Amino acid sequence: MVMAEPSSDGRFGEFGGRFVPESLVAACEELEAAFRTAWSDPVFVAEFHRVLKDYGGRPSPVTEAAQLSKKLGLRLLLKREDLNHTGSHKINNVVGQALLAARMGKTKLVAETGAGQHGVATATAAAMMGMECKVYMGAVDVERQALNVFRMQLLGAEVVPVESGSRTLKDAVNEAMRHWVAVVEDTHYCLGSVMGPHPYPWMVREFHRVIGDEAREQCAALLDGGVPDVVTACVGGGSNAAGLFSGFADSDAELVGVEPAGGAAVTRGVPGVVHGMLSYLMQDEDGQVLEAQSISAGLDYPGVGPEHAHLAKTGRATYETVTDAEVIDAFGLLSRTEGIIPALESAHALAWVVRDERLRGKTVLLNLSGRGDKDVNQMMDILK
Amino acid sequence: MSRSLEAALRTKRAAGQKLLVPYLTGGFDGWADCVRAAVANGADAIEIGVPFSDPVMDGPVIQEASWKALDRGATPQSVLDEAADLDVEVPLAVMTYYNLAFRAGHQRFAAGLIRAGITGCILPDLPYIESAPWRLAAVAEGVEPVQLAAPTTPDHRLTELCAASRGFVYSVGLMGVTGGRAALAESAKVTAARCMAVTDTPVLVGVGISTPDRAAEVVQASDGVVVGTSMVAKMMAEGPEGVGELVAEYRAAIDTSSVN
Numbered sequence: 027m028v029m030a031e032p033s034s035d036g037r038f039g040e041f042g043g044r045f046v047p048e049s050l051v052a053a054c055e056e057l058e059a060a061f062r063t064a065w066s067d068p069v070f071v072a073e074f075h076r077v078l079k080d081y082g083g084r085p086s087p088v089t090e091a092a093q094l095s096k097k098l099g100l101r102l103l104l105k106r107e108d109l110n111h112t113g114s115h116k117i118n119n120v121v122g123q124a125l126l127a128a129r130m131g132k133t134k135l136v137a138e139t140g141a142g143q144h145g146v147a148t149a150t151a152a153a154m155m156g157m158e159c160k161v162y163m164g165a166v167d168v169e170r171q172a173l174n175v176f177r178m179q180l181l182g183a184e185v186v187p188v189e190s191g192s193r194t195l196k197d198a199v200n201e202a203m204r205h206w207v208a209v210v211e212d213t214h215y216c217l218g219s220v221m222g223p224h225p226y227p228w229m230v231r232e233f234h235r236v237i238g239d240e241a242r243e244q245c246a247a248l249l250d251g252g253v254p255d256v257v258t259a260c261v262g263g264g265s266n267a268a269g270l271f272s273g274f275a276d277s278d279a280e281l282v283g284v285e286p287a288g289g290a291a292v293t294r295g296v297p298g299v300v301h302g303m304l305s306y307l308m309q310d311e312d313g314q315v316l317e318a319q320s321i322s323a324g325l326d327y328p329g330v331g332p333e334h335a336h337l338a339k340t341g342r343a344t345y346e347t348v349t350d351a352e353v354i355d356a357f358g359l360l361s362r363t364e365g366i367i368p369a370l371e372s373a374h375a376l377a378w379v380v381r382d383e384r385l386r387g388k389t390v391l392l393n394l395s396g397r398g399d400k401d402v403n404q405m406m407d408i409l410k
Numbered sequence: 411m412s413r414s415l416e417a418a419l420r421t422k423r424a425a426g427q428k429l430l431v432p433y434l435t436g437g438f439d440g441w442a443d444c445v446r447a448a449v450a451n452g453a454d455a456i457e458i459g460v461p462f463s464d465p466v467m468d469g470p471v472i473q474e475a476s477w478k479a480l481d482r483g484a485t486p487q488s489v490l491d492e493a494a495d496l497d498v499e500v501p502l503a504v505m506t507y508y509n510l511a512f513r514a515g516h517q518r519f520a521a522g523l524i525r526a527g528i529t530g531c532i533l534p535d536l537p538y539i540e541s542a543p544w545r546l547a548a549v550a551e552g553v554e555p556v557q558l559a560a561p562t563t564p565d566h567r568l569t570e571l572c573a574a575s576r577g578f579v580y581s582v583g584l585m586g587v588t589g590g591r592a593a594l595a596e597s598a599k600v601t602a603a604r605c606m607a608v609t610d611t612p613v614l615v616g617v618g619i620s621t622p623d624r625a626a627e628v629v630q631a632s633d634g635v636v637v638g639t640s641m642v643a644k645m646m647a648e649g650p651e652g653v654g655e656l657v658a659e660y661r662a663a664i665d666t667s668s669v670n
């Protein structure tokens with residue numbers, strides 16, 4: 027079955043696993059057991075959906091992008107994760123993990139963040155749950171995402187700039203893991219995407235499955251019980267894509283992930299092991315991990331979640347890349363034609379839809395994973 | 411010729427000696443002379459760090475040394491080439507991260523170690539539960555895959571991993587990454603004692619051994635120590651002479667302690 031539970035050793039096909047220091051293996055096992063129990067407990071699941079509804083604003087609508095559809099010669103449906111509380115899909119995952127952490131008796135959350143979106147979401151969930159929160163963020167990102175740093179601080183979180191390595195997202199993950207080893211007893215590591223050691227890729231996908239489940243129903247209502255021809259989302263670590271894809275994996279819909287050309291782990295990477303998982307990874311011939319380069323800090327990651335590696339390898343999903351220039355155009359296009367300013371991450375998926383001639387005449391569902399408020403400063407500099 | 415790490419450590423243990431294994435970052439400017447100084451001052455084996463871009467088990471000091479080594483162009487092969495020229499009388503092990511072995515291919519990586527005269531291999535991000543394919547390939551090439559035991563390792567797994575470990579058992583001193591701690595964690599002695607109770611393989615404590623006094627304390631419950639951060643700090647600050655003096659201090663501290 028496509029997008030089912032991974033094997034007992036955390037594998038999606040040949041990918042995944044639990045490549046963490048021995049000190050963390052027990053914590054991963056404890057987390058897996060806790061998630062397994064919680065996710066089959068109707069009380070936990072009901073509480074999760076209640077918080078997403080009353081606090082997060084779910085369900086998010088599906089919007090017909092009528093003007094842009096006409097312009098592109100296709101039917102474009104937007105899954106509006108940008109309308110969630112904190113402005114992106116990230117809230118689904120952090121609400122799930124914060125509730126689970128509380129259930130496990132943990133009182134603190136630690137997270138990594140790139141653009142700051144996952145950090146803001148984690149800080150938000152921590153504030154809501156009355157938990158302490160520490161967020162590791164590459165020093166380079168602290169500089170270029172000053173607004174999100176301040177947001178996290180407003181929410182009561184401590185932001186720790188990471189000065190090691192390339193001082194971006196991958197180093198923030200390393201630092202969060204280093205910290206977690208020392209504090210596992212009272213602290214939950216709230217990982218921000220479908221990556222890391224088992225059970226994170228599976229658990230994070232399950233918390234985002236709500237995107238795909240809602241969209242499947244919403245599309246059925248719009249499409250006479252049918253599914254879109256193509257279902258697409260941007261891919262950094264791959265959580266918004268995994269959430270959306272999981273609702274359509276068993277259908278005829280074509281699944282397409284879109285990576286930035288400078289951070290294309292699926293398209294250009296080779297199998298490797300970092301951050302606890304075996305997956306596609308941008309690395310040199312010795313196995314040293316390369317730095318990603320993307321206009322969007324949220325996609326600036328040299329790896330990808332192991333389930334995407336498996337979906338790519340088996341051919342159930344395909345992966346495309348777009349350039350920064352194409353993304354800038356798509357960002358402006360959606361803003362002008364639909365009155366929706368997308369996150370730069372989400373604009374990647376749109377850039378591919380705009381470019382690919384093969385899509386004309388088709389129905390395309392696109393995950394609008396976040397809103398662009400956080401990116402307007404950066405775009406102002408670029409477009410001036 | 412490669413000298414078997416485990417055979418050498420067992421021989422010294424049988425002679426009543428506590429074991430001292432300094433860690434030094436390969437590829438750092440002047441590292442080979444630091445290794446020679448460590449051996450001249452009583453190291454029983456040397457752990458050579460092969461720098462990796464994402465050293466998740468290492469604290470700031472070893473990270474800095476790795477980063478500087480990478481910056482001056484160190485690669486896994488250049489470190490192994492320099493190691494092959496060390497010409498020291500004690501066995502050698504590498505400590506690095508799994509992706510370097512995975513990328514090279516298990517067999518090819520293991521064969522490269524043997525060619526460089528290195529028999530021990532420690533991969534701290536490859537836990538026992540994921541280690542079977544690597545251990546199989548390593549042992550076939552004559553490499554001794556050292557397994558790590560942690561304070562949180564449950565009993566059943568501790569027994570299994572101690573049985574599977576070759577070279578020595580690396581008993582992780584505390585829940586955390588490499589780097590000095592003011593006090594010796596209670597967990598260091600507890601974990602070591604748990605390992606000692608289930609294996610005859612030498613048990614060395616590493617991570618968190620920051621002073622000769624700590625080392626002297628911990629060898630009461632173990633066969634020896636791996637000393638990383640304080641060695642690397644010395645290497646960066648003072649070079650071979652400083653490393654030699656520090657090794658001599660550790661040597662004296664654990665020898666005195668084992669006589670008592």
Ligand SMILES: Cc1ncc(COP(=O)(O)O)c(C=O)c1O
Binds near residue numbers: 369
């Ligand atoms: C709006 C938005 N979309 C997508 C991503 C990328 O993450 P993922 O690939 O896990 O969905 C981010 C990450 O910061 C984001 O903020």
